[in-house]
Amino acid sequence: MEFFATSNISATATDLQRRLTISELPRWCASVETVLGDATSSGEIYCVWGTFNINCEHLHHGVRFSLPDCPYVLQWTVTTGHDPIPQHTYIHLTTNRTEHDQELIDSINTFMADWKAGLEAHW
Template identity: 45%
Template structure:
């Protein structure tokens, strides 16, 4: 399943890559309660979020960044990229169907990213 949203921020790819770092995840997304640890050399760490505690990896990609939760049973991943209309948040899981409550929580997660990026760019 895929989930999309666009934040009204006009950040360049370089700005996104500089601002959206592992240590700032909890500041930028209300669905992420805290960053438990982060290694800048590995660009990976551990977070506690609305679904529990997970390892997370950050990767620079063309026009933005990608985060993955390698141990997540749904292989949740999200990208944040610069686009002409704003900043695109794209979140995926490896299921074509899922429990409605879980789907709603992913929509909330994406909406929290929209809000956090909008607040960060002001």
Template identity: 45%
Template sequence: MEFFATAQCRFTPDHIQDQVTGPRLTEFCASIDRVLEWSDAQDAGEVYCLWGQFRVRRERIRDGVRFTLPGCPNALAWTITATPEGTLIHCTINRCEHEPDFIESIEEFIADWVQG
């Protein structure tokens, strides 16, 4: 499943890559409660979020950044990228359908990124 939203703020890809870092995740997304640890060398760490505690990896991609939760049973991943229309938040899971409550939680997660 895929989820999209566009924040009306326009940032350059360099700005997103420089500012949206692992240690700062709680500043950008209210659904991420705490960054428990982060390794700048590995660009990975551990967070506590609305779904519980997960390892998270960050990578620079064209026009932004991608975060993945490698241990997540739904293989949740999201990207933050610069577009002409604003800043695009794109989230995916490896299921074609899911429980309505979980879908709502992903929509809340995306909305929190738009606010952040």
């Protein structure tokens, strides 16, 4: 499944890569409660779905975070510089399933809303 959110912050890809780090995830997203370990491009977090290993990689237009041990192979990107409004920042989350139960969908929607709110409040 795919989920999208748009944040009205002005950021460059370099800004996103510099500021959106594993160690800072709780600042940007309230659904990430704590960082248990951070080795820059990988680590461990405790979030709304439990404890997971996490990876972070820089992309052409921003960053990607992934939970490789998650049963849904959940990953999300925070990017900028895209049409239709290049100055906005986009959050895009995917899982490896075409359907989920409503409880998981609701928690993902909250996760996306937390990212949008965190970016807009703290950028």
